[in-house]
Amino acid sequence: MADAKLFSFPRRKGANVAACAVMTGALLATSLAGAGSLAAPAQAAPTDGAITADTYSVSTRANHSNGDSSKIAVGENTGANREAFLRFHTETKVTKDSQVELKLHINGGTPGQLRILQGPSDWSEDSLTASNAPQAGALLKTVSVSGTDQTLSIALTGLVSADNGLNIVLQRTDGGITRIDSREKSDGQAPAVAISGENTPGTGGPEEVEKPGDNQGNGHDSVENCTVSEILVPSCGIWFGAAANPLKGESWDQALLNFEKTSERKMDIAHYYKRGQSAMFPNTAELKRQDESGANRILFYNWKPTGMTWKQVAEGKADSYLKSLAQHMKKNASKKFFLSLNAEMEDEVNENAGSGQTAKDYANFYRHVVQVLRANGADNMVTVMNYTGIQKWGEKSWFDQLYPGNDVVDWIAQDPYAFGKPPVWLTDMEGMVNRTTNSKTWPGFYNWAASKYPSKPQMLAEWGVDEDGSYPKYKSDFWKTANEQLQDLPKLKALVYWDSMGYTPSGSKLSVGITRVDSKQDSLTAYRNFLDEEFMNAARESYLD
DSSP, rough: TTGGGGOSSSOSSHHHHHHHHHHHHHHHHHHHHHHHTTTOOOOOOTTBBBEEEEEEEEETTOOOOOOOOEEEEEEEEETTTEEEEEEEEEOOOOOEEEEEHHHHHEEEEEEEEEEEEEEOOOOOOTTOOOTOOOOOEEEEEEEEESSSEEEEEEEEOOOOBBTTTTTEEEEOOOOOOEEEEOOOTTTTOOOOOEEEOOTTTTTOOOOOOTTGGGGGGGSSSOOGGGGTTTTTOOOSEEEEEEOOOOOSSSSSHHHHHHHHHHTOOOOOOOEEEEEEOOEEESSHHHHHHSSSSOOOEEEEEEEOOOOOOOSHHTTTHHHHHHHHHHHHHHOOOOOOEEEESSSGGGGGGGSSOOOOHHHHHHHHHHHHHHHHHTTTTTEEEEEEEEOOOOOOHTTTTTGGGOOOOOOSEEEEOOOOOOOOOOTTTTTOHHHHTOOOOOOOTOOOHHHHHHHHSSSSOEEEEEEOOOOOSTTTTTHHHHHHHHHOOOOOOOEEEEEEEEEOSBBBBTTOOOOTOOTTTTHHHHHHHHHHHHHHHHHHHHGHHHHHO
């Protein structure tokens, strides 16, 4: 029961559902054990036209099954192609002359063409993968999809049922993606078919019916309606990026590519760290990653001065460098990029007189750097106020003095990690971004920032989930619940993951633990499923060239 404690503190809807499921399962197991010889109730027979199995394959995940997914994904997204398999119960045999109406509820994706094909019969919902998926049959129809929340009613002929029902395959070959409610989605509209006898001449063409009210959305807009603001705030979904640490001695640039391969998708944000008063950025390698075809990575820099106090920088000691940097940015940074200044500054505050490192000194430092960069041509810079965000600092008398002003801050960020002991430190997404031991003195960083600066979007500029052997299912459980919880945190618009082995290059152990996403196979599978959700892709799909 150790793992159950990780989610035992008060939360919103995600925890309540999980808790009810656990309690119901325990009570059911107890009652069945006591029932002894009582027979299990018979399952109701499926109705005519009801879906009995649905799943989809993913080309980059050869042995992964999606039979229990709440969605059916079709088409290409982040380099992975998806093909859907549907099976329906039919009371009578379907022949090529039968008229079949296929109903699908689309809940997201991109505009394009959806292909409907005769499906093979030799597949199983719980075991179909890209490596064993049988070949589809003849193409029957191609219909247009808008990418909006809509219901399609498609008239088909030419289908033939098998002994196990009517099988249909869905494909997209135009580079887009369509997401459809599956039979597992509790509040969705499962696919269905209606059989109406032999074909009548003049019927059977592709037909799309969008029902009134279907376009109301499901918590986020369709991709074709999504936008990205001047300060890189997506109107739909959330950015996902990384500070990918080298895991085997490779370069930071190669580490990013390796992390993307592990993640099976490109990153929306690539996080880099710059120190001192000499480096010019963005550099050639970083611009290559930004401009790579089909990638559209947003560059994110964290700059920190060396050999100078905040007060000295605010007084102009680094101006020569900052002016040169601004001119370099003007010449080379053709796209918007993020910039944070001396991130996690709370650790370096020294309130002693004359230290040059007081909270007010930091605010002056931040304001001065932004003003000098802007005045000298760094027009594409989007500024990030990047706190550590922990309670220890939030309760300090000087904490509010760090803020340099709304006019020089575009985003507010924190760097939380899930590690240590439950329930405060080893916690879930909602607990991590609002970590506190006393909500009266500290409401949690997300709540504090949302209340204090309601107009500012928030990001996790660094964050990670530890793999702790004492809690073997914790990490996979974190990923399984994160997507739903993120939709309850509307201020969060970007997540930038810290992927690490848990040690510094010199061999020192990091307190935040082993955050690499492939620390265990079940953790990696849950992480990839997390990234595959519509909410995690809507921003990216709206931003691609």
